[in-house]
Amino acid sequence: MIRLEQAEKQYKNFHLDCSMEVQEGMVTGLIGPNGAGKSTTFRLLTGLAKPEAGRVEIFGKEISELMAEDRRKIGVVWSDAGFSGYLMGKDLIAVLKNMYPAFDEGWFQKKCEEFHLPMDKKLKDFSAGMKAKLKVLSAVANGDVRLLILDEPTAGMDVMVREQILDLLREFMMPGDRSILISSHISSDLEGFCDDVYLMNQGKIILHEDVDTLLEQYGILKVTTEQYDTLDKEYLLRVKKEDYGYACLTGQKDFYQENWPQIIVEKGTIDQIMTMMVEGK
Numbered sequence: 255m256i257r258l259e260q261a262e263k264q265y266k267n268f269h270l271d272c273s274m275e276v277q278e279g280m281v282t283g284l285i286g287p288n289g290a291g292k293s294t295t296f297r298l299l300t301g302l303a304k305p306e307a308g309r310v311e312i313f314g315k316e317i318s319e320l321m322a323e324d325r326r327k328i329g330v331v332w333s334d335a336g337f338s339g340y341l342m343g344k345d346l347i348a349v350l351k352n353m354y355p356a357f358d359e360g361w362f363q364k365k366c367e368e369f370h371l372p373m374d375k376k377l378k379d380f381s382a383g384m385k386a387k388l389k390v391l392s393a394v395a396n397g398d399v400r401l402l403i404l405d406e407p408t409a410g411m412d413v414m415v416r417e418q419i420l421d422l423l424r425e426f427m428m429p430g431d432r433s434i435l436i437s438s439h440i441s442s443d444l445e446g447f448c449d450d451v452y453l454m455n456q457g458k459i460i461l462h463e464d465v466d467t468l469l470e471q472y473g474i475l476k477v478t479t480e481q482y483d484t485l486d487k488e489y490l491l492r493v494k495k496e497d498y499g500y501a502c503l504t505g506q507k508d509f510y511q512e513n514w515p516q517i518i519v520e521k522g523t524i525d526q527i528m529t530m531m532v533e534g535k
């Protein structure tokens with residue numbers, strides 16, 4: 255569905271060099287700290303920025319070659335942009351009908367009710383959570399959409415709003431021929447939702463892994479300086495100095511548990527793995 259091959263973009267003090275893929279039927283997460291380059295990657299994918307080198311493809315075509323019928327199958331939600339605040343919820347229906355030939359009005363209205371989105375209120379008076387739900391709902395209500403590109407759709411949301419948005423996206427994925435690329439700087443947001451994640455830091459992908467593998471096989475070894483000296487370092491991805499000795503990230507936690515049963519091995523959340531990858535040496 256999406257393929258970036260050494261796509262490069264240069265800003266004054268920032269260089270993006272990104273290769274990644276989003277497969278049909280998969281939810282792929284793009285995670286990374288603030289300023290990592292996630293939005294820049296999304297701007298390349300949506301044609302808002304042009305790569306200086308490399309390839310950026312959606313549905314097997316370069317972005318500039320996408321036809322109107324291809325574009326109709328792509329839904330994009332930006333964290334910092336949305337509909338005019340002076341529209342009322344009910345005015346939006348006419349706007350969406352006009353934008354999407356396959357707009358599912360009945361479904362949209364039903365969901366607005368379910369999510370308690372007031373149709374007779376101006377969008378500028380919606381809470382942040384209401385705005386976030388409305389943006390995702392509007393993208394999903396386009397019956398043609400097959401690929402959603404979501405820039406931090408759950409950022410700053412409380413746990414209930416976040417789960418409502420993720421449930422909506424799970425429903426969108428049900429038919430099996432659809433895909434989502436979703437970014438977040440809080441990776442725990444995406445745990446239990448993504449099939450695979452790319453971790454970006456300073457414009458580069460520094461890790462790509464299935465979420466199941468990340469959660470089952472990655473671990474953080476907490477070792478004293480003496481234990482560290484005896485460890486086989488072959489399967490250590492990152493090491494970070496701590497007061498007690500070292501924290502070591504591995505993608506082969508069973509190997510260390512079997513061979514060094516005395517050391518502490520923590521499972522590690524995606525956030526901890528991300529922090530180790532970014533801050534460790």
Ligand SMILES: Nc1ncnc2c1ncn2[C@@H]1O[C@H](COP(=O)(O)OP(=O)(O)OP(=O)(O)O)[C@@H](O)[C@H]1O
Binds near residue numbers: 266
């Ligand atoms: N139009 C631009 N001109 C100059 N520099 C830019 C421009 N857009 C982005 N940058 C720089 O590119 C870098 C990456 O920014 P980007 O917004 O892609 O990061 P991000 O991972 O989306 O961060 P966040 O999680 O904070 O949204 C930053 O250093 C930013 O200042």
